[in-house]
Amino acid sequence: MASSLISRQLVLSLQKNLWRSAPGCRYVSKAAPQTQQEWEYDGPSMKTSVPGPRSQELTKQLGEIQNVGAVNFFCNYEESRGNYLVDVDGNRMLDMYTQISSIPIGYNHPALLKLMANPNHLSTLVNRPALGILPPENFPDKLTESLLSVAPSGMTRVQNMACGSCSNENAYKAMFIWYRNKERGVSGPSDEDLSSCMINQSPGCPDLSIMSFMGGFHGRTLGVLATTHSKAIHKLDIPSFDWPIAPFPRLQYPLEEFTRENQQEEERCLEETEDLIVKWRQKGKPVAGIVIEPIQAEGGDNHASANFFRSLRNIARKHGCAFHVDEVQTGGGTTGKFWAHEHWGMDDPADIVSFSKKMLTGGYYHKTDLQADKAYRIFNTWMGDPSKTLLLGEVLNVIRTERLLEETARSGKALLNGLYDLQTRYPSILSRARGQGTFCAIDIRDDETRNKVLLKARDKGALMGGCGDKSIRFRPALVAKEYHIQILLNVLNDVLAQIK
């Protein structure tokens, strides 16, 4: 009781300090904030071009320790708030990229600060367990409250992991194990299986494959990298597997204006997918599983229709392949539904759905028969981190109480309409505006112009990301409201007017 009182005092005092120390903050008060608008900043505020002098100095310092080629700038996370990321030079930017789409409800959300300030959770922060062997008492409850409360249709089981790559790696392993057990029937592994696997040889390490799609991205460790085909720099010089790669539909946008052409393109891809499954079986490398993103993200925000995914799900079933939907980037509410695959309207959308990023913990949901038959087959030391599951539970509470899925659908509509409008206004620069929820993108006429737009917009206080050859992707947090979208569109308009 005493400690919970102190906890509340702490949170209040802390929040008070945060507001006081934040010049330009809309609402400076001793009372607790009631709505997001009250505690967030009222707009971007730029003091230098980005990266500013302090960021440049720190980049040089970090460059003595590691490769800094990808560093954009250094951040002041303490001062960042909601949709606004503050950098070390005092620039405050509207963040529509959110740490590569991994910040669910904005920076320093009061509910998360309060949660982490609660001394009851200190033990979770300092004693990271080996979850697979010695879980904490509240672990089943925490899984039920957090991950299982948003389980995809038809799935009641979840395997927690630490990050997106290891979630997908382990999902592939689950599919391989499932596939071989299916082949074996009731008999267990043979002595030859057990001895040959120790030296990486078949039949113990079988020539099975995972089918992926050109343009897909599923991570960068060696297994999942064999299914990533977005950019050469990710794959160059790394040994890989001879696994089949199907074409992903290249659709014309807006989708509803090109239904016939798009349907033809999707049929072509489905046909080739099925051909490849047969071909690889004949090659002696049968396809154990098919992995696909509901929207190809890193590869350029490529969409396909609900019908395409339903057909693919059927092809997988027909050929005895597991169907793995990778929702690492699309999951967590950003498309206006909690999972992007919900837009397909299926009761049985997948055998495996993997997640990470906005979910704060990695892992994958799976159908019951995709659970590995024995212990230690899907395993590692930490198997995730209870401190992340704790945060996720609170994030889900906020999503519910603040109705952030509806908010995201609304903001997404404003964003996509705004992009259509800009596209009409700047037809020589923009094309192919597309999106679902706030998970939107637009193409710029070439790579060079795309990068110019990104940098100029950043200097005006709006952060976005690139994807594919020449696309810009928008990945706001779920707390982005229509007025944030309006600020973004204004910045974009200013930048495009200069470029034109």
Add this chain to the structure above:
Amino acid sequence: MASSLISRQLVLSLQKNLWRSAPGCRYVSKAAPQTQQEWEYDGPSMKTSVPGPRSQELTKQLGEIQNVGAVNFFCNYEESRGNYLVDVDGNRMLDMYTQISSIPIGYNHPALLKLMANPNHLSTLVNRPALGILPPENFPDKLTESLLSVAPSGMTRVQNMACGSCSNENAYKAMFIWYRNKERGVSGPSDEDLSSCMINQSPGCPDLSIMSFMGGFHGRTLGVLATTHSKAIHKLDIPSFDWPIAPFPRLQYPLEEFTRENQQEEERCLEETEDLIVKWRQKGKPVAGIVIEPIQAEGGDNHASANFFRSLRNIARKHGCAFHVDEVQTGGGTTGKFWAHEHWGMDDPADIVSFSKKMLTGGYYHKTDLQADKAYRIFNTWMGDPSKTLLLGEVLNVIRTERLLEETARSGKALLNGLYDLQTRYPSILSRARGQGTFCAIDIRDDETRNKVLLKARDKGALMGGCGDKSIRFRPALVAKEYHIQILLNVLNDVLAQIK
């Protein structure tokens, strides 16, 4: 100022509550504890056999959500303290396995509780950045204070990662990139490199290999799993790479009594290693890197001499292979030196040293020329987690101020001598006692007896782990003192007396 006062109050109140709520705790006082002995429990205390009824109930509950075949029991981490792990049935066990060797300074160390209760760190807990693109302001300093302050000899660069598997996966990628750049010389990748890698084919995805050792363990994702050869269950049914596997010396213990035999065995292994490098080059799958643990852990606590590792380092250099020392389990002080490879006495022990577990964050140190030449080649969304680097910094402070390396050397001596003694007393059960620091192991006459010893010792309040075919491994935290070792040896003696 106000908030730091509240923080101190919070910590004091919290610690007070912890002590008060801990029956059997040696020292119940309102004053801050001065030494470990004052705040830790005074011994194991068992109320039920393990797993007790509450653990069994929770295991059943969790079994509805995921595979629980590896779950030992459920823990009460709030009540656990120092070397003692408390379970949900109120059993208090001396923990000589420490979450698969991943708890560096015991449970709920006051210094870590204090750190995490400090509201200045709340932002680090709730805003996980994409470290590769948007690091926090203090990141270079935090790396310097924590990871770089214990950098292996000859290494000034470190790449942070999230866990052991992804640290090794990325270390392999760094070696592949380094090797291909060396082959290319000044010219960049060809158009053919860039196009072929997108479809997993050579020359872009080259037929390079990593050499590993039979009995080694380097993780379970597909790339590192190809170098793991400890147990069939880890590898069965997962596709792999045709990479060379060298024999690891099978030495006789105590090492100093079999120097000539052991030297011959090591020479045989070194010769075969070199033959394999040549053979794989001729096969068109040259060895880009050699990976090895200083002591094979999962594979059975297999040791080799400093001379063996020095020779191997030279073989790697002679054949142009990178030399990767995997210190995921051996690192962080457990062998009595911070890194196990320090026992080899070399100025230039390795090109890459990977770590995780006791370091709380994953990653790898590397020589300057092993840094990837371009951005985004060694990359993922999170690239580790600043909240873990923060904890590591404090762990290193505690290691220094409490002189835990010396402590571990001392406790390790007591442990190994105790094992020698037990081995003499129970020659029909025990053999091959071995160790460095507290990183010790002993063989039991067969697998069945080994498991019996582990379970009986657990019911008497001492936790250890199995490894290899029939070994028991001891992995106490660095805060294990000689009197803890004595408690362990007493339990073991009791158990062995019953089995005999």
